[in-house]
Amino acid sequence: MNLASLLETYGDHWILAVGGAMIGLLFGFSAQRSKFCARAAVIEGCDGEWGQRFAGWLLAFASAILLIQVALSTGFLKPESSRHLGTQGSISGSLLGGLMFGVGMIMTRGCASRLIVLSANGNLRAWISGLVFAVTVQASISGALAPIRQAISSWWLVDGGPNRNLLTYTGTSDWMGWFVGFLILGVAIWRFRADTSLSKPWKVGSLFVGIAIAAGWLFTQWIASASFEPIALQGLSFSGPSAEWLTRVLYTETAPKFGFDAGLLPGVFVGSLLASILFGEFKFEGFQTENKLGHYLSGAILMGFGAVLAGGCTVGAGLSGGVVFSNTAWMTLIAIILGSAATYKFLKSIGSPT
Numbered sequence: 001m002n003l004a005s006l007l008e009t010y011g012d013h014w015i016l017a018v019g020g021a022m023i024g025l026l027f028g029f030s031a032q033r034s035k036f037c038a039r040a041a042v043i044e045g046c047d048g049e050w051g052q053r054f055a056g057w058l059l060a061f062a063s064a065i066l067l068i069q070v071a072l073s074t075g076f077l078k079p080e081s082s083r084h085l086g087t088q089g090s091i092s093g094s095l096l097g098g099l100m101f102g103v104g105m106i107m108t109r110g111c112a113s114r115l116i117v118l119s120a121n122g123n124l125r126a127w128i129s130g131l132v133f134a135v136t137v138q139a140s141i142s143g144a145l146a147p148i149r150q151a152i153s154s155w156w157l158v159d160g161g162p163n164r165n166l167l168t169y170t171g172t173s174d175w176m177g178w179f180v181g182f183l184i185l186g187v188a189i190w191r192f193r194a195d196t197s198l199s200k201p202w203k204v205g206s207l208f209v210g211i212a213i214a215a216g217w218l219f220t221q222w223i224a225s226a227s228f229e230p231i232a233l234q235g236l237s238f239s240g241p242s243a244e245w246l247t248r249v250l251y252t253e254t255a256p257k258f259g260f261d262a263g264l265l266p267g268v269f270v271g272s273l274l275a276s277i278l279f280g281e282f283k284f285e286g287f288q289t290e291n292k293l294g295h296y297l298s299g300a301i302l303m304g305f306g307a308v309l310a311g312g313c314t315v316g317a318g319l320s321g322g323v324v325f326s327n328t329a330w331m332t333l334i335a336i337i338l339g340s341a342a343t344y345k346f347l348k349s350i351g352s353p354t
Contacts, residue, residue: 007227019220022267026211027209030204030208031271037110038314042340045341084321084326099336115129115130164327213320
């Protein structure tokens with residue numbers, strides 16, 4: 001049975017949901033094994049260690065960029081219509097939202113994807129932070145925080161089209177994507193070779209995290225090429241899907257149709273859960289004496305609002321948007337790094353837990 005027959009038999013939305021679940025399973029399992037974490041990578045950079053978390057994050061990013069470059073060069077992937085490139089973007093939202101997300105990421109001890117991975121490993125702090133994050137995302141999309149978010153986003157807008165693609169805008173689309181991908185890969189390999197304590201799961205897991213990020217784009221493009229319905233091209237994202245699942249749980253009658261995002265989150269959770277059980281790392285963990293509940297909840301609120309304002313989280317905007325060289329995605333990623341680095345340095349200077 002070919003793809004067109006599958007779509008006709010089961011429907012586009014269910015095929016997208018199954019594909020999202022499978023890709024999420026790969027991401028969750030790989031992220032758990034490699035301890036993939038943007039926050040940890042930033043902290044290693046701030047401390048001058050440039051170790052396994054830093055190298056792993058770069059390896060994932062590089063592998064995703066290079067896979068996307070292969071798909072672009074063969075003409076298979078056409079991301080021009082995606083929200084990262086084809087629609088209007090907000091520079092003010094990317095910069096301020098990214099800074100807020102970076103601050104919250106340090107306070108919550110993990111970005112949106114990391115909270116899902118930790119929740120599946122029995123971390124109750126991540127469960128609570130993730131729930132507050134999802135509520136804030138929903139409030140920022142269409143709730144009480146939406147007017148504030150819309151006002152900030154309107155300060156500095158950029159039209160969708162070729163100008164949102166950094167490679168097209170600079171006239172370097174033939175070679176710059178490959179150069180950036182191999183440059184980041186080279187730095188990752190250098191750090192892996194410099195730190196002999198790095199084990200194989202770190203390297204392989206990070207590689208497959210990058211493959212999962214690219215797979216989101218490739219899978220949705222594959223479905224779009226065979227479907228008679230308009231299918232949104234996208235990579236992995238965790239802010240919008242978190243709010244979507246919150247809505248689905250609370251309001252089943254008005255919940256959106258199942259699709260790629262609906263399959264992604266449970267897939268990541270199950271993948272991380274399987275990895276933690278198989279390798280004996282599942283453990284219920286609550287708040288310790290040094291943990292501050294307000295610290296976590298404030299961070300989750302900042303992350304939730306910042307993610308919607310910036311158009312995504314470290315994965316949804318930074319990596320998924322970064323691999324197709326969206327200008328606002330790169331701005332968001334840089335802002336997240338700066339916001340998290342400044343927050344970590346400040347909290348460390350006053351002796352607060354980080």
